[in-house]
Amino acid sequence: MKPATAAKKLGIYLPAAPQDFQDSEVTRAEFNQLQQNPPEWLAELRRNGPHPRPVVAQKLGISISGLARGGVTEPLTTADITTLLAEPPKWLVAERSTHAAVRKQDLIAKKLHSESPKN
Template sequence: MTHETPSGTAMRPVTAAKKLGIHLPATPQEFQDGAVTHAELRELQDNPPEWLQELRLHGPHPRAEVARKLGISVTALKNSGAAQVMTTDEIRSLLDDQPEWLRKARTTLAEQRGHAVGEGEGS
């Protein structure tokens, strides 16, 4: 990470975290404190360090990633009252024993995308 102000060649850590699909507060402090160049972002994507691999595998995951893993829209997640940031285990638990709001949100998104939600269709 460079410790310079984001510019045309560098982005803020929050932007880099969004592009990587990770929850910024769970990243190492040096990632949170520094600007990320496009080359550094490509390197993180192509050769993720251990901390990034762990975050992607176990979380905590940001809202957009939680919604994607649950198979629902971000709006449905916001409206559910459920946590906006979840670990992989928390997501798996919700998918294994789906509350009514999650079943409805998954069905709604599937219908919007033109797919029927079949019985037993899982994560």
């Protein structure tokens, strides 16, 4: 698979990965090995970042769109995320509230859909 695909599946920010990872295709066996026995560079990226947008959004409890609305365009490190969570700016409080409301509505809709009679 392409390095970008592997990075996405591993939950890492590709430009922060070692150059040899960025430049070479990853076989399924290599990918499985990376997942089962991550090398130090991979463990370090997962632990401290910089993290890709989906990971940042998940750690902050907001959507990827919420990151954009909050003006977060660059990858964040774990320290950056911790700082934001310790003293959340107004945009983050609002986005977390919005995200929670949307998730609640999604759960209600899913429950109603599963209870509806099937044809």
